[in-house]
Amino acid sequence: MAVELRAPFSWKTVGGDTAAMLDELQPNILKGHARDHLTLLFLRFDDSGAARAFVRGLVVAASGRPLMKSAKTHLEEIARFKATGAPGTAYVGLGLTAAGYDAIGVPAGQRPRDRAFRRGMQHAPLGDPPPSTWEPHLRAGMHAVVVIADATRPSRDRALARVRALARASKAVAIIGEESGQGMRNANGECVEHFGYVDGRSQPLFLKEDLSDEIGRADGASVWDPGLGAGRAIVPDRGAPVPRLQFGSYLVFRKLEQNVRLFMRERAALARRLNLTGADRARAGAMVIGRFEDGTPLVLQRTAGMRSPVPNDFTYDSDPDGTKCPFFSHIRKVNPRGSGSFSEARERRHLMVRRAQTYGVRTDDVHDGKVSSKPAKGVGLLFMAFNASIAEQFEFVQQAWVNNPWFPVVGPSDAPPGPDLLAGQGARPRITCPLTWGTSQDHPTATRAVPPPAQVVAMKGGEYFFMPSLAFLRSV
Numbered sequence: 104m105a106v107e108l109r110a111p112f113s114w115k116t117v118g119g120d121t122a123a124m125l126d127e128l129q130p131n132i133l134k135g136h137a138r139d140h141l142t143l144l145f146l147r148f149d150d151s152g153a154a155r156a157f158v159r160g161l162v163v164a165a166s167g168r169p170l171m172k173s174a175k176t177h178l179e180e181i182a183r184f185k186a187t188g189a190p191g192t193a194y195v196g197l198g199l200t201a202a203g204y205d206a207i208g209v210p211a212g213q214r215p216r217d218r219a220f221r222r223g224m225q226h227a228p229l230g231d232p233p234p235s236t237w238e239p240h241l242r243a244g245m246h247a248v249v250v251i252a253d254a255t256r257p258s259r260d261r262a263l264a265r266v267r268a269l270a271r272a273s274k275a276v277a278i279i280g281e282e283s284g285q286g287m288r289n290a291n292g293e294c295v296e297h298f299g300y301v302d303g304r305s306q307p308l309f310l311k312e313d314l315s316d317e318i319g320r321a322d323g324a325s326v327w328d329p330g331l332g333a334g335r336a337i338v339p340d341r342g343a344p345v346p347r348l349q350f351g352s353y354l355v356f357r358k359l360e361q362n363v364r365l366f367m368r369e370r371a372a373l374a375r376r377l378n379l380t381g382a383d384r385a386r387a388g389a390m391v392i393g394r395f396e397d398g399t400p401l402v403l404q405r406t407a408g409m410r411s412p413v414p415n416d417f418t419y420d421s422d423p424d425g426t427k428c429p430f431f432s433h434i435r436k437v438n439p440r441g442s443g444s445f446s447e448a449r450e451r452r453h454l455m456v457r458r459a460q461t462y463g464v465r466t467d468d469v470h471d472g473k474v475s476s477k478p479a480k481g482v483g484l485l486f487m488a489f490n491a492s493i494a495e496q497f498e499f500v501q502q503a504w505v506n507n508p509w510f511p512v513v514g515p516s517d518a519p520p521g522p523d524l525l526a527g528q529g530a531r532p533r534i535t536c537p538l539t540w541g542t543s544q545d546h547p548t549a550t551r552a553v554p555p556p557a558q559v560v561a562m563k564g565g566e567y568f569f570m571p572s573l574a575f576l577r578s579v
């Protein structure tokens with residue numbers, strides 16, 4: 104049977120081609136890898152032979168365990184950890200840019216097909232700041248990225264030292280840049296981003312084991328189905344010896360700096376403009392994100408407090424006019440869950456797998472509410488997303504939804520719903536906000552058009568990579 108790409112499968116019981124695919128797929132694509140401590144090394148190849156030797160060295164070790172492991176090994180490590188508490192090994196992933204494929208001399212017919220990948224992020228029509236303003240190492244024409252991560256710093260550092268030694272030994276693989284991130288958690292142990300909001304909760308799930316955890320241990324999947332076929336994340340690896348069994352995935356990387364001080368000022372200004380008082384003030388930030396800080400979806404209730412688990416089984420069906428969660432809210436823009444003015448099935452084609460990590464060291468208390476101590480630069484998100492098609496997933500979402508103030512089309516109105524205030528690039532028209540939460544017979548909702556909060560996220564550079572199959576890496 105061909106590799107199962109259309110519906111979630113059970114990795115424990117699946118056999119045949121799908122099991123073979125997992126043996127050669129890189130980890131962290133179909134299931135997230137523990138990544139509290141993460142480093143990205145950006146590489147330039149100065150000699151194709153040396154580059155090929157370096158790449159092979161990641162998957163074939165002269166002695167001991169190779170640095171890179173398969174998705175299957177990662178899944179087995181997780182199962183062992185659950186059963187016995189035995190820690191797994193570090194995650195080492197490799198992605199190549201289109202220029203990287205040139206540099207190692209892969210014939211044209213064996214390279215990844217995606218047109219956006221070939222064009223690269225610097226030429227993408229995303230409304231980004233000009234590449235001349237990006238951080239130099241993120242626009243320097245990189246050939247590859249090595250992603251190294253693990254749950255503890257010493258384990259990440261050991262793997263990092265091995266990768267550096269391999270690059271040094273090759274003599275023609277230069278490390279031209281480096282980014283490191285460290286997971287941030289709130290008091291409940293949930294991952295948060297620098298503005299203080301729970302992040303990483305909503306993800307497509309490709310494995311039946313993850314779906315049954317979602318149903319059994321989280322809030323279920325009765326109205327929002329997070330299940331997706333692997334074909335939304337992986338594609339045959341045309342460079343591999345047996346492409347129908349050996350798959351890879353397109354990785355989008357963007358360094359997004361967060362001005363936390365400005366975000367807090369703008370959030371307070373929005374609350375003032377809407378006359379929000381008391382506990383209702385938290386609704387200003389929730390309108391920008393679509394969830395309260397503790398992850399409570401704004402569409403479900405007017406205040407925070409729906410924790411343990413943070414809900415993800417929701418849609419916007421109860422809010423067709425955006426008076427609970429406005430259409431410009433980040434999570435409603437990037438995943439309208441059926442409220443995006445075309446069919447839910449078509450919407451789902453644009454879902455992507457997010458594997459982001461926060462970067463930058465915080466010396467303040469993230470949740471103390473003191474604006475003046477908050478960082479204005481130097482912290483943010485190492486945004487990473489896996490795609491089967493960059494054009495249909497990441498680029499579509501960023502261009503047609505996030506940046507586009509007219510998405511979604513919500514009936515005859517002069518006022519556009521507005522751009523995504525978090526991740527949107529480009530012009531920002533005024534936004535129309537509900538003064539009270541939701542509509543009811545007794546309290547008809549009033550809205551107010553106000554100036555939009557200033558841009559608090561700055562794009563500092565990025566690139567598109569293809570994470571090939573292990574079989575390809577062994578064969579170069």
Ligand code: HEM
Pocket residue numbers: 296297298300301302303304305306359360361392394433434435437438455457483484486497500501505525526560
């Ligand atoms: C610094 C920039 C960003 C921050 C601080 C941020 C923050 C967040 C937060 C707090 C959530 C809610 C947690 C969750 O539902 O999992 C979220 C969800 C999400 N974000 Fe972002 N994000 C950023 C950039 C982006 C970008 C550039 C994209 C894609 C173009 C994106 C796509 C998504 C998606 C797809 C979801 C899940 C929405 C859902 O399924 O309901 N984010 N983000």
